[in-house]
Amino acid sequence: MSVYTPVRPVTTPADLAQLSKLVAEPESTLADPPLSTPNAAGGGVGALLLGLGLLLSPPTPKEPRR
Amino acid sequence: MDASSCARDAAALADRVLGALRGSGGVGLADFLASRADPTAGLGAVRLVGADIFLPHVVLNRPLTAQDAEVVAASFEVFPQATEPVAPEQRVMAWHDWSTARLLATLTGDAAVAAPDDPAAVLGSVEKWARWSVAVAQLSSLAHPGATGPVVDAVAAQPQALCRGVLRAALRRDFVIASRLTRWVALTHAMGVRLPVNPVVLVDHVALRVGSEPRQLLDLAVARHLVGAP
Structure with missing residues (x-):
């Protein structure tokens, strides 16, 4: 005679799949820490900004001749 | 259910x-x-x-x-x-x-x-150690005192991947995975495998951060028993 319940509960394949998911619990969805990227990866944007800065900056002031 | x-x-x-x-x-x-x-x-x-x-x-x-x-x-x-x-x-x-x-x-x-x-079918390639370590963590109930078997042998053969995995989990602050892997680290240590991390320090580090979830506390209790910590 069973010690826990007189009637065996009935489970479905979906119950078994749910239990499998609980057993094989995935890792948390936090992102990995950011990885360092070499400076060269941002070189194109940096060069563009530097060029724009040079074009838009006022010219070097010249001292008037006496 | x-x-x-x-x-x-x-x-x-x-x-x-x-x-x-x-x-x-x-x-x-x-x-x-x-x-x-x-x-x-x-x-x-x-x-x-x-x-x-x-x-x-x-x-x-x-x-x-x-x-x-x-x-x-x-x-x-x-x-x-x-x-x-x-x-x-x-x-x-x-x-x-x-x-x-x-x-x-x-x-x-x-x-x-x-x-x-074959344990390789469940653990995957150790080259992809991050994914491998998550599969190892999912099988933490296999890491008990006196444990033997194909998965135990496969994990004990890869101490570097195991330690990389537990440190990655700790850095990600995923202490569910970290506590489970700590248990494996403790078992591997108990088996006499040389490890690149100190298992006692690892247990103490994870214990401070794992919270009060009984299943994680159980993982750490097993780890403490395996490393002989009080």
Whole structure:
């Protein structure tokens, strides 16, 4: 005679799949820490900004001749 | 079956196992199941906690009562084992169940249970150590004192990947995975494998951050026992 319940509960394949998911619990969805990227990866944007800065900056002031 | 009820019941059962390890008596599986509102979720919890329900018997040499053995057997009847696991979750479940059935057979004197398949099929390639370590963590119930078997051998053969995995989990602040992998690190240390991390310091580090979830506390209790820490 069973010690826990007189009637065996009935489970479905979906119950078994749910239990499998609980057993094989995935890792948390936090992102990995950011990885360092070499400076060269941002070189194109940096060069563009530097060029724009040079074009838009006022010219070097010249001292008037006496 | 309600998955959240099953997870709650598993936490309650893990708490009972923790209490038994601290000397409060037996786990009392039959009593645990009788106290559950949903017996299906309760039996699911028995399968979810898996081989850990036998920790007081393994660690403290407590005898397994016939009633408790019947509850475990009933959980296998109600949730039949996958005969041909295909999906990754099914493979993890197959090894998790194997560990439970194997300890049950050892404690009851029944015939040995055949292992599911090649451990590489469930763990994956160690080259992809991050994914490999998550699979190892999912099989933490196989890492108990005196554990042997194909998965234990496969994990113990890769101490660097194991330690990379646990440090990655700690850096990600994923202390569910970290506590499970700490248990494997402790087992590997107990087997005499040289490790690139100090297992006692690791246990202390994770213990400060793991919170109060009974299943993680159980992982750390096993790890402490394996490294001989108080």
